Amino acid sequence: MTKPVVSRESFSARIWRKTLAGVGVKFGLIWIALLIFCAVFAPFLANSMPLLMSKDGVISAPVLEYLSVEDAWILTSFFIALAVYRLKIDGGKQILWFLLGSALAALLVNSFVKPPVLVIYDDFRSAAYTQVDWKIMPPIPYAPVDYLRDLGSKGLEAPFATDGHTHLMGTEENGADVLSRMIHACRISLSIGLIASGIALAIGIVVGGLMGYFSGIVDMLGMRLVEIFEDIPTLFLLLTFVAFFGRSLYMMMVIIGVTGWSGYARYVRQEFLKLRKQDYVQAAVASGLPLTSILFRHMLPNGVAPLLVAVSFGVAGAILSEATLSFLGLGVVDAPSWGAMLDQAVKSSTFNWWMAVFPGGSIFMTVFAYNLIGEAFRDAIDPRLSDKAGIKS
Amino acid sequence: MSQALLEVRNLRTYLRSGGGEVRAVDDISFSIPKGETFCLVGESGSGKSVSALSVIRLLPDGVSSHPSGEILLNGQDLLKLDDQGIRAVRGLKIAMIFQEPMTSLNPVMSIGEQITEALQLHHPDMDDAEATERTIKALEQVQIPNASSRFRDYPHQLSGGQRQRVMIAMALACEPHLLIADEPTTALDVTVQAEILRLMRKLQDDTGMSMLFITHDFGVVAQMAHWVGVMQQGKLVEVGACKAVLRNPQHPYTQKLLASVPENLAKPVVEPPHTEDPDPADDESLSDSDKKLLSVLTRAGLRGQAKQTVSLANTPGALPSADDQPLLQIRDLKVWFPIKKGLFRQTVDYVKAVDEVSLDIPQGEIVALVGESGCGKTTLGRAVLQLEPPTAGSIRIDGQELTGLSARELRPLRRKMQIAFQDPQSSLNPRLLVETTLTEPMKVHGIGANQEERIELAGQLLEDMQLSRESLWRYPHEFSGGQRQRIGLARALALNPEFVVCDEITSALDVSVQAEILQLLLDIRRRRNLTLLFITHNIGVVEYLSDRTVVMYKGKIVEEGLTAKVCGAPEHPYTQRLLSAVPRLVV
């Protein structure tokens, strides 16, 4: 009489499939993948030193010699991530393995990688590196902080407008190659979004979960805390924190995270309040399952979907926050960042289109990509479409 | 039937959904004479609503198509009308009432406005005063008390039954020739349902309109219909005069449906449940009895009177003797929900959901808990399981006091008692495999030495529930409602509890599925010597299933006794009223 349609697909798999069905989201994912690629392989894509060269018969790889601790760590972590993904370990453990692996990598890298403290980029264009048998240069032969002193770059040269050396995207105010900085800045843009949102998410889930599950007085106090962080304009809090605690990149991530959790907490709370009344949660309680299992196994996974939507927008927001901070003069100093570059463009009173178009465009694309993913995700978990999955809204 | 007001000929309605096309209505023909009622019955999804919506042309434009057929209202083919034309028919000649009185009224418009809107739409020359007057009259007609003062009320200020009356008033305001009612009482309490049905019959008598009445309850059919059409998978498998069809169903499907009605179910003859532990030999007898059961069922469907004899078998002698300590002992249980108001949310009053209830349930007994909606049935069940902290009173299971225990102290005791929920949608965690749902509690309570063993146990459990073992590796959304309900039951039984609360586990299901589950329950009871607190509002189910019946009214138990006695000769006036409201399939 009833012919059950057997689609042997888990709820999350279905959401993923539906999410991925859109066109926009594919574009978004491709863009993000491109960013990840750039972030991981930045030193090999844009650098002043040869990738490989042979001088007097001796073959050396200067890029590796000059590989910074950070570069090395990111590379190893990336490959660990690949390996873990390939190994098909079960969901939760994958993350654990990855974290363990990259922590180990951090330790090893810190103790073994010892690049020179001072890098004089001009030297790579001197005889020691030019009079060689052969050499392979990275596709963009300029490091992001190579200000081309020896080439007498005065900065702000339009793309291709330069004599002798080509800069595909021109140079920025200090004379560095824009494309090179763009590539290296992928790291900041990716990490600031992910880490900041990660921090915010962690705080939000804990606070919101406790509020939602226990309600009552916990809820009441928690809500006040949420309101506090909500009512002060985030940017203002950011400004205050950055102004007062300095402006390192990590600080910035922490700060964007610490100030951005209130929205997530609200979401989680709302979901948990709703879920608490769901029969299957009641059944779990009736079965005498421990609280952690109820909270994290039965409630969180069911409440997490709308949260993920919020996160994808949060990641996008964090990237914009970084740009805004740069605009207010609180960005990072020397490190390449899109926000700082865009800031140069909007602050300068002459309109250097390449300084606005490339970094501005990348910020736009990245934010847009995250938004597209978020949007697709939101449509995928739309309650009207997923009523059959057990969460009624 | 030259007198026919509405004549549907060879109607087909196809709906596009996803990639494919659903033949929701597949070549049906019927006609409704003036002043008479045509009832459409059939299981969920059989195409009743789509047929009705096709008649009034309310199906979404882009999705539906009518490859063939005509719908003649007074000889005019509705399918050929343009938008303008059909709008003139809607409300004026054909009106419709929907199932959900809660959501079918616009929440931000007063009920008066909504009715006058309909009036003025079809009588553009009617001025406000007259419209108001007519509206109030319409409200009075449907017996809304103080109609003139309620004119300005918003839907949320009315009870469910009143809202449905407003819907009827709205539908009748323009005195349509045909009223389509799509399960107008399904969402209502039996008592309210009885009133509404009575009202509708009266109005029909007064106005002489015709009705297309959709329901899945044969009891209602028996009360309302002049004509009956039985639908199955988009087809009208049987059409005829009401009495003829109910008494002498021709089509096997109609027969099966009628047989599944609890009143018509044959109660399997069972030996006293408490005697011995079921021995392995039982397994064989089970499959035997199953076969027997099925054959009895089919035959019983034709006779319909088997029930009487079977319930006689339910003599008190078959029950455990009363001096044994009861498995569950409830004393003066109160569950009061504070109503908080004012500046500091101080408690100003209580909703006395359960108020001084005392109840004993001996081992192995099935106790039915009945009562109207909101009388506190669920709350009582949840309180017994300590899902709702009782305000006062004591609950003992096996002599062990439950109230006042901490969550940790309670945990080992949870093994003994479990609960199964009404809503098959939300009672299973959609993110967990059936396997996890079943084995996780086992693990916590130390059942089964290792995971393999637990999976084996879970598999067995599912087989008991007549589900395949492979179901373990599926997610809840891959099952139908009835299957999910069985998994929910399996979860409750996974811990091998002595006592299970079943909270309206069948009310979301079709009759035929309901019948399966009920038989399953009896079977399990027989094999496991299970004690059940069966919460329901369906008297038919009560009579079929339970040994003893407890009637609740406004948080208190008003009557309690053997089912045969309570249902046969109710003492308390409330119980009498409740029972008389139940639409019976008396043919």
Add this chain to the structure above:
Amino acid sequence: MLTYLLRRVLLMIPTLLGITVLVFSVMAMSPGGISAQTLIGGMDMKPQEKQALLDYYNKRYGLDQPAPVQYLRWLNNVSPIGFVTDAQGRRGEFSFSKGMDLGTSFQYGRPVSAILAERIPITLLLNLVTLPFTYIIAIMVGMKAATQRGSAFDVGAGVSMLALWSIPTMLAGVLLLGFFANIQYFQWFPTAGISSREAQDMPFLPHWDEGGFIRGFLLDRIWHLILPVICLSYGGFAALTKLTRTSILENLHADYARTARAKGLAENDVLWKHVFRNSLLPLITVSAGLLPSLLAGSLIVENIFSINGMGQLAVEAVKGRDRELVLSITWISGFLTLIGYLIADSCYTLADPRVSYD
């Protein structure tokens, strides 16, 4: 309703306290923290002079005391009930009606309340213009998208709204300014400020005069506000449009809409008479939540368009470590937001008969 309002107002107190505690501790923990040293910005004083000034500030604001004590002092001054303090900062008797004293800004040397009184109206004006503007556009687009679900307009609107969301505000601001207020391209709008200097002498409404067309104060103000308002609002379109669209879609298929159709109502009437009002409800609730983000957004917009609002003031105050100002700005903007929520909730009660607060 009244008790509900009162209760909400009472609940604001812990939140506002929390805000000030948070901000105060951030400032106290920051490098330099709140010390009189940062107040002596001038480089042109002798060491003794600086010391004297330091002592003066220390005495006046109690900056040499431990942070918690300072905070309590500040709180006492700000709260309308508390101990009366005299000019020397000595504590007098307890009073319930001593009035609020927001203190004196370090940078400006003027009472904070006076400074805020100048700035708040400007920011409020900006936001109160932006909010309806955002709503009108979002509702119009959202509605069209919902009724034409799946059409090119629907898809296009969805994508372009999302794209707008993704444009960094400062880029948009600078580009708008560079293209629409620039003689080289289109000099349609002014570059800075919220009114021309002549506007003060103009009549309020535009009219024709013998000298030609007189813009009038109102039109002048609008003319100045257009670019900033666009800049502030475009980011908000995406979320609101989406919300409108889903909300309308949901209601278009709601049971009551079907009832209305069954009555014989035309589709347009169903949309406007029944669906529209119900669809607006979720939009009301989010309106208050937009306020903090608008306040934050005005930080940049005010900078680009040289508008002297709270945003600018906030940046200045933070950069100048102006404690009294920072504290007051934060709690007042928090307060405004909370009031915004309250108003939104009250509007909700009005719009939706089902909700009643007591």
Add this chain to the structure above:
Amino acid sequence: DRQWLKLSEMQIALSEQAKDMRELRGAIASGAIAANASTNSTKSGEVAQAFQRAYAASRQPDYAQGDWSVEAFGTNLKTITPLVSSDAYASNVQSYVLESLITRNPDTLEWEGLVAKDWTISEDGLVISFRMREDVSFSDGQPLTADDVVFSFDFIMTDAIQAPRERAYLEKIKSVKANGKYEVVFTFKEPYFEALSLAGGIGIMPKHFYEPYLKEPQKFNESKGLLLGSGPYRLADPKNWTPDKGNIELVRNERYWGDVQPSYHRILWKIIQNDSARLTTFRNGDIDSYSARPVEYQELKKDPQIQAKSQNFEYMPPVVGYSYIGWNQERGGKPTRFADKRVRQAMTYLTDVSRVIKDVMLDYAEPAVSPFSNASKQHDAALQPYQVDLDKAKALLKDAGYQDKNADGVLEDKAGQPFEFKLTYFQANEDTKRMVLLLKDLYARAGVKLIPTPQEWPVMLENLDKKDFDAITLGWTSGIETDLYQIFHSSQAVSKGDNYVSYKNPALDKLIDDARRTVDESKRMPLWQQAERILYEDQPYTFLMRRKSLLFVDKRIHNLQMTKLGLNFGSLPLENYVPLAQQKYTQ
């Protein structure tokens, strides 16, 4: 005295160059004590010396009165009340309204009378008495008398008035007395080489207007726009200007007493914070001048639109400040690595100033040798800027014990600590940032690691006061004659003193003390030169450069001339005008 306004502090506040003139008028002193200067013979009899240039301008054939001067400020003004205001913008506004006794001639750099007719200085230099013009009145018509001068001094010296800066500055004056209605006598505590400018430079505030505020000093201290004086322009409402107006507007003082009436009808300042908005506004022709950064200047010079509408100027005002890197010699009571003279010299050898000027400033700057400008008489022409010399620097560092012992590219000192230091700079200045990045690369060549450390103004101030930094780059403004005491005297190396690099040299101290006491210029200059040589040798700072002013001015402004004080744009008495045909604002 604003002599020691930090250059970069001005950079925050100032971006248009007219301020040079304002600065100057308000402040600068030179040793040239033009004794018994008097209203000497003038070209046209009745025109006073101070108005000669303005008079000449008004004789130009295309001279016309009318039009407005419209400028932009980069930040909102907090107040324009004299004394209370602290930024250069406010003093710019005030310079059009308040006048002082004397002013400096832009051609000769000599002092000449403005409100004063002439003055005499006693033999010991302790008493200066001014004879004042008798026809001077404030813009409200009240005559300006000696009482007002005395009042101005007393008002400043009143403790309750918030004018600590001015009080500190006038501290050397013992008393100011009126001698009759039009003579005022200043008595000094000790001989001081800048006594004349000190006394003559006080802005004269009308007694009748400001006196009431002595009773309510708080009201004065908190006021936003209390500004009334005798100058060529006035506030339309001298009491009620407020910052929220968004602009500042001065109107012509119709009662102006001067020999030449100013040309513009109004002076208007708009507030435009955003740089590109300011440029756009200039492009649109809505403001009259735009001061550019070097990079911008180079671009804009090529811009046809800008070229068509404006005239551009690049010039080096004599009072332009110099920028430097200060090497902190003492930290936490212990000498730092920069306490070693060889290290400081090495750093100077490494600092390729000419490259900085070329790359960062695009040659719109000249190298600084010492605090004294090359044109100043204080400067010893024999001293040449240090030439960059990597080998010499390396040798010096080696000599001082620095070597790269672990071959990581960074030098280590004897204790094995790497030679790395933080260079603190003010974050908001793009050119400084570029320079620091350049220096970082330059120092790297010698194995010295520079860590750029941008800081906010308050944080930087605090670090300066606590002497908590490694090295810092900032700027000082110069005067026509520059006093070294504040910055290099060892007595100022205390907490909160301006000798925050803790540079101590007894020989230099003595020279400074002597020079300051010497009123006779011919004896004083050799002392300064001697002091300069010590600084040159010791390099407590690495002196970097003096920047050119780069300015675009609207073409309709006429009679722009270069003087010894720089461009005469906006200098007072007003010399610029707009010919009738080009006038834009008619009101």
